[in-house]
Amino acid sequence: MKAVLRRTAAITLPLVVTATMAQPATAEGPVARDGWRLVAAEGFNRPLDDRKAAWFRDDDGPGSPYDVDEYDNDGAFFDAVGGPAFREQLAKVRTYRKSFAFGTRGWLTAELAGRDDDGDGRPDGAPTLSARDGVAHMGEPNHKGGVIIRSSRALPAEYRVEMTLRGLDFGGQRGGSWDYPDGRINGYSPDGCKTNFPWASGGDFSRPECSWLDVRSDANGFYYLGIMDYDRPAPHNNIFIHVHRKVAMDSYNRYKYTGSGLRYCNPATGQYEPYPAGTGNGVNAIFMTDDRRYTNQPGTEYLMHSECGFAKGGAIVSQVDLRPELLPDESYRFAIERRDGAYTMEMSGVFARVGRATFRYTRAFVQDGEPIWHYNQRPEEYDGRFNGEWTWPGPGGTHVDRDTWPAGSAYPDHFIIGDPHMNFYEGSAQVDDVRLYVPR
Numbered sequence: 001m002k003a004v005l006r007r008t009a010a011i012t013l014p015l016v017v018t019a020t021m022a023q024p025a026t027a028e029g030p031v032a033r034d035g036w037r038l039v040a041a042e043g044f045n046r047p048l049d050d051r052k053a054a055w056f057r058d059d060d061g062p063g064s065p066y067d068v069d070e071y072d073n074d075g076a077f078f079d080a081v082g083g084p085a086f087r088e089q090l091a092k093v094r095t096y097r098k099s100f101a102f103g104t105r106g107w108l109t110a111e112l113a114g115r116d117d118d119g120d121g122r123p124d125g126a127p128t129l130s131a132r133d134g135v136a137h138m139g140e141p142n143h144k145g146g147v148i149i150r151s152s153r154a155l156p157a158e159y160r161v162e163m164t165l166r167g168l169d170f171g172g173q174r175g176g177s178w179d180y181p182d183g184r185i186n187g188y189s190p191d192g193c194k195t196n197f198p199w200a201s202g203g204d205f206s207r208p209e210c211s212w213l214d215v216r217s218d219a220n221g222f223y224y225l226g227i228m229d230y231d232r233p234a235p236h237n238n239i240f241i242h243v244h245r246k247v248a249m250d251s252y253n254r255y256k257y258t259g260s261g262l263r264y265c266n267p268a269t270g271q272y273e274p275y276p277a278g279t280g281n282g283v284n285a286i287f288m289t290d291d292r293r294y295t296n297q298p299g300t301e302y303l304m305h306s307e308c309g310f311a312k313g314g315a316i317v318s319q320v321d322l323r324p325e326l327l328p329d330e331s332y333r334f335a336i337e338r339r340d341g342a343y344t345m346e347m348s349g350v351f352a353r354v355g356r357a358t359f360r361y362t363r364a365f366v367q368d369g370e371p372i373w374h375y376n377q378r379p380e381e382y383d384g385r386f387n388g389e390w391t392w393p394g395p396g397g398t399h400v401d402r403d404t405w406p407a408g409s410a411y412p413d414h415f416i417i418g419d420p421h422m423n424f425y426e427g428s429a430q431v432d433d434v435r436l437y438v439p440r
């Protein structure tokens, strides 16, 4: 049986035992993929060390290459919902970034961000990226940092991008517990307060930093692979990314969560199960669409295919539950394809409940009247029918985000791997074999 099938309609493939997983885990160089031609690959066998790049101050302000829109770190959305207190708090935040290209012809770029809390001109608990033993090590000892690997140039009209995960320590239960034997809590260090300061969707922005939302008791997570809709993806606040994803496979590991905001699909039974039935290491493969997920903050709605069927909105569906304890002896491969007017997300590896398997979910750019958010790389691919206007009232006045998806718009595809949040998530991960293919 061929493991890789392609269809343009939404599909839920039955469980497939993959032949592709049989290739040596250390394989380098060209790798056969039916119908695809390898055009770039990074196996992390050459020196890579972020210490060779300098930190520079950057606050997403006007003129900065990291200035994106009203949802970035100094964005007008936060002025509206936070009022004057937002600027007062933001003035206490000193963000530093570093950015460097690597890989063949610089096809990959590392984007790191951290915050200087003690004012000595250097970020504290700064993230790191280096290659050791043929694997990329991403380290983030402080949730105020962020570190991603991204495409340097916009991806082509049709592509397959994939990565291999060899280590993962960004939260989730370990040994059946959210509280780790080493004192960490859902992957977060127990030292000091850890909050989402100074970015939130509402509430009292004048609170002291330690009185903001405690991220330890909220969530940790990691982006295995996501496609963004803007140039130069880099870490920003967590709200920002909720309007800039086309499709993504990530984790959102919520500490001791018992509510109905998340659920697992058990791929062995095809039945949904409540979040506590899993280990908190779920992968959420989500196609974003134009509807608003939230009434009081920006965010695209979720379209979620799984072995349990299709769901629009409601509880976030984890299609699989990872088993991080099996790494690095085992590995996981994540891939995203854009081809024939559709996106596909694919996950391979040894998963809880089902063992070794590959799952693929495909959705057309527009299917059953639901578009994949900002799918158009070129203006000719889209006629403006899903344009909207988002209004954000708050103590700082009302901010209107006009033309959320107008005719004539165009959104490049860029992939990211890592933690893009500068006010959530910390830990470490090992990443390998980032590869880009185009149709043969």
Ligand SMILES: [Ca+2]
Pocket: 043, 044, 045, 133, 134, 135, 432, 433
């Ligand atoms: Ca390698």
Ligand SMILES: [Ca+2]
Pocket: 059, 060, 061, 062, 066, 067, 068, 069, 072, 073, 074, 075
């Ligand atoms: Ca800005």
Ligand SMILES: [Ca+2]
Pocket: 115, 116, 117, 118, 119, 120, 121, 122, 123, 124
């Ligand atoms: Ca410092």
Ligand SMILES: [Ca+2]
Pocket: 140, 142, 143, 144, 145, 146, 419, 420, 421, 422, 423, 424, 425, 426
């Ligand atoms: Ca972070």
